Amino acid sequence: MKAIVLEQVEGQTQATIKQADLPAAAAGEVLVDVAWSSLNYKDALAITGKGKIIRNFPMVPGIDFAGVVKHSNDARYTAGQEVVLTGWGVGENHWGGLAEQAQVKSDWLVPLPAGMSSRSAMIIGTAGLTAMLCVMALEDAGITPESGEVVVTGASGGVGSTAVALLHALGYKVAAVTGRESTHDYLLKLGASRIMPRSEFAETRPLEKQIWAGVIDTVGGNVLAKVLAQTNYSGCVAACGLAGGFDLPTTVMPFILRNVRLQGVDSVNAPFARRTAAWARLANDLPESFYQTATTEIALEDAPKVAADFLNNAIQGRTLVKIR
Incomplete structure (x- = not known):
């Protein structure tokens, strides 16, 4: 898969777009074809190495993503199902969403809310x-x-x-x-x-x-x-x-x-019931105009460069990353 891979070279974090192989799936894990991700402040700290976000290298950053289940070892999720993930240390100590695929614990996923596209989900993120x-x-x-x-x-x-x-x-x-x-x-x-x-x-x-x-x-x-x-x-x-x-x-x-x-208020470890309730509210309550007004879309290849803009206070709204 194509991914942003963070490696540490002589004490400095380097971000490279390269091909990487996911490890074999463990029990209860789900393989997702990632369609969209986003850039958050925490991602910017990880990519630039300006914050102590990443402890183990190599690491694929990206604290959230949305996509389609490719393979599941959990009966709650089936191939072809649309899902979204935020939090749980993904992109920090578990390979994250700035890649064409992600393999995560099924408990970390939330089914995509009815009436919401995966693109909209990552504008929200x-x-x-x-x-x-x-x-x-x-x-x-x-x-x-x-x-x-x-x-x-x-x-x-x-x-x-x-x-x-x-x-x-x-x-x-x-x-x-x-x-x-x-x-x-x-x-x-x-x-x-x-x-x-x-x-x-x-x-x-x-x-x-x-x-x-x-x-x-x-x-x-x-x-x-x-x-x-x-x-x-x-x-x-x-x-x-x-x-x-x-x-x-x-x-x-x-x-x-x-x-x-x-x-x-913490979203990283928010329980499943609270997450699903929040996503359902977002699908219903967030006005359609928000998606146009607050969104800047970039390609995966642009993410390392744009990450620096976060730390320079040059970003407004949401930065959407197109993976596929």
């Missing part, structure tokens, strides 16, 4: 699934469109873009936080009602004026501390990222004085 899980976390906390305004931080990225589109489609009033003025028109097209510069979130006090009924935060650090201090009484903050740092310079004040809920 890991980022979109994470965004949907964040929206569901706000809903579980009782945050409705009538509760008030919801803010999305890191809004021009993959998770943020999908979250803005989803929230708008569900009737929420959405504020978008971004560090790039060039993305303002893009975010307004996705459904943001107003844009706020990230610079306004650099400093915070233990408590500030109550503004947000809900928050989807992809940034962490000072930005997360700021939105916590601004969240309404009984509001909810769904935190899923650390692009701005993994520290949290806050106090207990929002939690014990305003009853604020900080809900962590």
